[in-house]
Amino acid sequence: MTLAHDVTGDGPTVLLLHSTVVDRRMWDPTIPALAEAGFRAVRCDLRGYGDSPLAAEPYNDADDALALLGPGPFAIIGSSGGGRVALEIAARHPARVTTLVLLCTASDDLAPGPRLRAVWDRENALLEAGDIDGAVDLNVTQWVGPEASDQTRSSVRVMQRRVFDIQMAVPEEPPQTAYEYAYADITARTLLVTGAHDLPEFSEVADHLAGVLPAATRMHLPWVGHLPSIERPDLLNPILLDFLR
Template structure:
């Protein structure tokens, strides 16, 4: 199956946008066209179990993204990942380093992360609501937890719709079709040579601030950026500012490697 996706722009460099685990590809509405208008070929996709991509077979998210690059004829791409999408981006870069020209990680998760007791307690609350069949309450728990203080009602509605759709798709899928996480170690991550932007919000959960610390030290070509206004989903909280951040990083990467196409 080819992941559901949108494509815009005809520039020489390809940029892939990977959504968080509480959203779908619509979370990039504020950056998708801005990146295309700046001269990039931009693709945003729904990972399996989100948006318009059903869970129809056993799968690994990173390999699904690689297959999408093959489908688009993109030899290499800069990969932007939010939260869970950042983890998938890191897995892709570790498994297929030749396919990733740069990484932009926003409030990223990472392979092998061990949740804090606080995050485990939050997960137990979500699980209890889901098991009780109260999906509306589970959705609101996610909306309230993952959006920062500047999130608009539009952003909250988008997370609400995306998370409910994800619950519906994932709860209906047979267990044998659940995603399989690839084995990616800290040593594998430390071998990622692609330039990386590691951005995290001051209002994000402590686990993700700690991950940003670790990735900033672990990735050989990482640059850490702290966003004093952001929660966990800066692309939704300040869309225009996040677009400028990504464009600046992609320009910087292009200037470091002039003449090298990511397509």
């Protein structure tokens, strides 16, 4: 199956991988800025998000995303769970990935603390009770930072509801195919962005990666929650473009 995706602009390719709270629409404020700056932006819905149904057999998110690209080099911008996929791609294909921008990224090494476990437990309890709207509200409150507009919160609510509708309609998701790789094999220039209003686990992930990746830049922003690209695109887009250039 080919992932739902779209391509905008001409020039060096930038692959955008969304957070697992939302779908590829999270990049709506980013795509015009990339295209205007002379990049070719490729964004996709991973399986079980947006317009991409869940798989019926084992799959791998990194392989699915790579299938959308040609043979040449590319950059990646990954948000949260999409950042974990970006890290896998860059570790398995270091010669192809020129630049990584990781926004509040997850990783294979993420160790959930009490606050993150409490969010997951509360979400599961709400879903088991059939309170999908409550689970949506929980995620919007948790993951959207204080500087986001009401319109942005409404957009995240729509996307998160779509995630639940797709994934809860399938009795059991097939497993992902696992590969062996090491983050130390990544050679791409990497920008690790975290925010003051996010859970501490994501800063811990970024701090760890900053010590592992050979060409990493660390940036902590005071106005960021978990989804900076849609919370304040006016502030984040210049950061993205400066690093990609």
